[in-house]
Structures are given as structure tokens and as C-alpha cells.
Amino acid sequence: MYTALMEKEQFLLEIQRLHFEMEKVIHKYGMEEEVISLMVTGLLDYDQEDDPILKAIMSFHIQTEGVLDEVFDFVRESYMRCDESDGNEGGYSLDDMLDDAGIEKTDDE
Numbered sequence: 001m002y003t004a005l006m007e008k009e010q011f012l013l014e015i016q017r018l019h020f021e022m023e024k025v026i027h028k029y030g031m032e033e034e035v036i037s038l039m040v041t042g043l044l045d046y047d048q049e050d051d052p053i054l055k056a057i058m059s060f061h062i063q064t065e066g067v068l069d070e071v072f073d074f075v076r077e078s079y080m081r082c083d084e085s086d087g088n089e090g091g092y093s094l095d096d097m098l099d100d101a102g103i104e105k106t107d108d109e
Contacts, residue, residue: 008043012057015041019059026061037061038071 019039026035042056062068 008045008055012043012055016057019057023059032061033063035061036063036067036071038068038075 019041022037022039026032026037038058038060040056040058042054042058045053045055047053062071
């Protein structure tokens with residue numbers, strides 16, 4: 001009998017495999033010292049007292065605590081800039097991502 005719990009476990013196992021694949025790409029190109037990566041993928045569940053429990057897979061490549069702070073600031077600022085009226089609840093727009101990457105969007109895009 002396939003249960004919702006089994007499905008969640010299968011989901012997390014597949015996500016873990018994807019995290020491993022990303023690690024392989026980083027190693028394949030020898031980018032361990034240059035790449036900055038923080039990836040958390042998980043499910044919010046609740047215990048018997050209805051307290052939240054995060055079941056998550058995490059992988060990261062962050063060289064120093066200073067870089068970690070920069071990553072957290074980037075994520076926090078990106079989240080806070082989210083314009084819910086633009087339909088990007090919980091994220092940010094393509095324009096924001098391009099701007100953060102230093103890419104200027106042209107009128108014909």
C-alpha cells in the first residue's frame with residue numbers, strides 16, 4: 001500500500017539525487033573553490049502537537065562565514081523585494097534576477 005508518507009520519502013530521495021547531481025557537476029568542472037551554492041529543498045510537516053517540522057535536504061558550497069552572510073543577505077533582500085501584486089509571491093521577477101546578476105534587459109526582450 002503506497003501512502004502519503006511513502007510519497008514524501010520518495011520525493012525527498014529524488015531531491016537528494018538531484019543535489020548529488022549538482023555536486024557532480026561542480027566537481028566535474030573543478031569549481032569547488034569558486035562556486036557559491038546554498039540549496040535547501042524540503043517539506044513542512046506537523047507533529048502531533050501541530051508544531052512545524054522541516055524535513056529537508058541541504059547542500060552547500062560556501063567558503064567562509066562572511067560569504068555565508070552575503071548569501072543570506074542576498075536571499076533575504078530578494079525575498080523582501082518580492083512584489084506580490086506582480087504574481088511572484090515568495091520569489092522575485094525575472095527583471096530582479098537579471099539585475100542581481102548584473103545583466104541589463106533590453107527593450108526587445
